[in-house]
Amino acid sequence: MIQLTFDLPRRTALGRSDFLVSESNAAPIGWIDRWPEWPPGALVLYGPPGCGKTHLVHLWCERASAVIVAGETLDEEKVACLAAEGRHRIALDNADRASERALLHLHNSCLECQGSLLITARQPPGSWNFALKDLGSRLRAALAIGIGLPDDALLGAVLVKHFADRQLSVTPEVIDRERRLHR
Numbered sequence: 075m076i077q078l079t080f081d082l083p084r085r086t087a088l089g090r091s092d093f094l095v096s097e098s099n100a101a102p103i104g105w106i107d108r109w110p111e112w113p114p115g116a117l118v119l120y121g122p123p124g125c126g127k128t129h130l131v132h133l134w135c136e137r138a139s140a141v142i143v144a145g146e147t148l149d150e151e152k153v154a155c156l157a158a159e160g161r162h163r164i165a166l167d168n169a170d171r172a173s174e175r176a177l178l179h180l181h182n183s184c185l186e187c188q189g190s191l192l193i194t195a196r197q198p199p200g201s202w203n204f205a206l207k208d209l210g211s212r213l214r215a216a217l218a219i220g221i222g223l224p225d226d227a228l229l230g231a232v233l234v235k236h237f238a239d240r241q242l243s244v245t246p247e248v249i250d251r252e253r254r255l256h257r
C-alpha cells in the first residue's frame with residue numbers, strides 16, 4: 075500500500091503575538107522592543123538552531139522597516155546595492171555564514187549612515203575566528219545577547235503554535251502527554 079502525501083501550503087506565524095516569551099528568550103525580545111534605543115554599532119543575537127532568532131529578526135524588521143539578508147547570500151555587490159537603495163536598517167540572519175569582507179562593509183555602511191544592524195548567529199562573536207581583525211574588533215565590541223534552550227513549558231507552547239500554523243488544533247494536554255511518554 076502506498077501512502078499519498080499532499081504538499082499543502084502552510085502559514086508560519088511570525089508576528090509579535092506569535093512569539094512566546096520565557097526566561098530563555100526574555101532578554102532578546104526586550105532588546106528588540108527597545109529599538110531604536112540600541113547602542114551604536116550592531117546588536118548580535120546568538121543561540122542554537124530553532125531557538126527563535128529568525129522570528130526575532132522578522133519582529134525587528136517589521137518594527138524598524140528593515141530588510142532581511144541571509145548570511146550566505148551576503149557579498150560586496152549586495153552591500154553596495156543595499157547602500158544605493160538607502161537601506162541602512164538591516165537584519166543579517168546567520169551572519170556566521172557571510173563573507174567577512176562583505177560583513178565588514180555592511181557594518182561600516184550601517185554605522186556611517188546612523189542605521190541599525192541586527193545580526194544573528196549560532197555562537198557569540200567572541201568565539202568566531204576572524205580573518206579580518208577590523209571586523210573581529212567591531213563585532214566583539216557589539217552588544218551580544220544569548221538565547222537559551224527553551225524549557226518544557228515553552229517547548230509545549232511552541233508545538234501547539236506549530237500545529238496551529240498548519241491549521242491543526244491540538245490541546246496542551248495532548249502535547250504534555252506526548253512529552254511525558256518520550257522522556
